[in-house]
Amino acid sequence: MKRNAAIGLFDSGVGGLSVAVEIYRQMPAESTVYYGDTAHVPYGPRSAEELTRFTKRITDFLQGQGVKYIIAACNTSSSMCLPVLKESCKVPIIGLIEPGVKEALSKTVNGKIGVIATEATIRSGAYEHGLKKLGKDIEVYSQAAPRLVPLVETGRTDTYEVTEALREYLSPLQKAGIDTLILGCTHYPFLARQIEEELGPGVRLVDPALATVRAAKEELCRLGLAINGVSPVSHCFYVSGRPDAFRAAAVRFLKKDIGPVKQVIL
Ligand code: DGL
Numbered sequence: 001m002k003r004n005a006a007i008g009l010f011d012s013g014v015g016g017l018s019v020a021v022e023i024y025r026q027m028p029a030e031s032t033v034y035y036g037d038t039a040h041v042p043y044g045p046r047s048a049e050e051l052t053r054f055t056k057r058i059t060d061f062l063q064g065q066g067v068k069y070i071i072a073a074c075n076t077s078s079s080m081c082l083p084v085l086k087e088s089c090k091v092p093i094i095g096l097i098e099p100g101v102k103e104a105l106s107k108t109v110n111g112k113i114g115v116i117a118t119e120a121t122i123r124s125g126a127y128e129h130g131l132k133k134l135g136k137d138i139e140v141y142s143q144a145a146p147r148l149v150p151l152v153e154t155g156r157t158d159t160y161e162v163t164e165a166l167r168e169y170l171s172p173l174q175k176a177g178i179d180t181l182i183l184g185c186t187h188y189p190f191l192a193r194q195i196e197e198e199l200g201p202g203v204r205l206v207d208p209a210l211a212t213v214r215a216a217k218e219e220l221c222r223l224g225l226a227i228n229g230v231s232p233v234s235h236c237f238y239v240s241g242r243p244d245a246f247r248a249a250a251v252r253f254l255k256k257d258i259g260p261v262k263q264v265i266l
Helices: 017-026 048-064 075-088 097-107 119-124 126-134 148-153 160-176 188-199 208-222 243-254
Strands: 007-011 032-036 069-072 112-117 139-144 180-184 204-206 235-239 261-263
Touching: 007 017, 007 048, 017 032, 017 208, 017 243, 032 048, 048 069, 048 075, 069 075, 069 208, 075 097, 075 112, 075 119, 075 126, 097 126, 097 180, 097 204, 097 208, 112 119, 112 126, 112 160, 119 126, 119 139, 126 139, 139 160, 148 160, 148 188, 160 188, 180 188, 180 208, 188 204, 235 243, 243 261
Parallel strands: 007 032, 007 069, 032 235, 112 139, 112 180, 180 204, 235 261
Antiparallel strands: none
């Protein structure tokens, strides 16, 4: 495996860009190959069988692009498919759940942790099991938030629909007295400001991307695969749906142009 190969990452759509941003920040010398499965977004309502089929094709594609490491930049895929993907991938692959769990446990004071995520992630119980396994006397309050992904994907982030959806999803967690909230879907960090406004200052938000990229960096260093120093970087983007829609959303969230986006149907 070549040290100067890229890091691959994937999501159902633009959500994984919140993980990409962390890679650019924490590992600025690393190149990336991003795949957004926008023809199949949202992943949240899909079955494990379907998600495994899609994500196997994506990880095969990324490996075909010569990546040295893969980040499943999607909580739904991380919670439903990671063990299968770990077996089928020839390169190391990391998901968001365990790093997110550890980060939340390090932040909570009162032991009451909320999780918002897609239906599939909540149904899998991945965060709840992880938090209860690694933490002591932890109360977990989980809430599926299915209306958020389509709103983020179509750029309707500063709308009444978002305010209304957040109010509905967050009020039971607020009533339960959580002091920490895991943003258990990579689309949600693009709503962090709106979520903070809704919850007020007493609740800490955990974006699992930060801890996941930190863990990925540590693993790459351990494996002798991290790029030291400066290096020319390239960031490539592929989607299964319409490249222009993805590009527009990416520019909106990253506040910079991302260059060409190619459509590759797997
Ligand atoms: N952004 C993904 C996640 O973290 C998938 C959201 C979806 O497509 O429903 O779960």
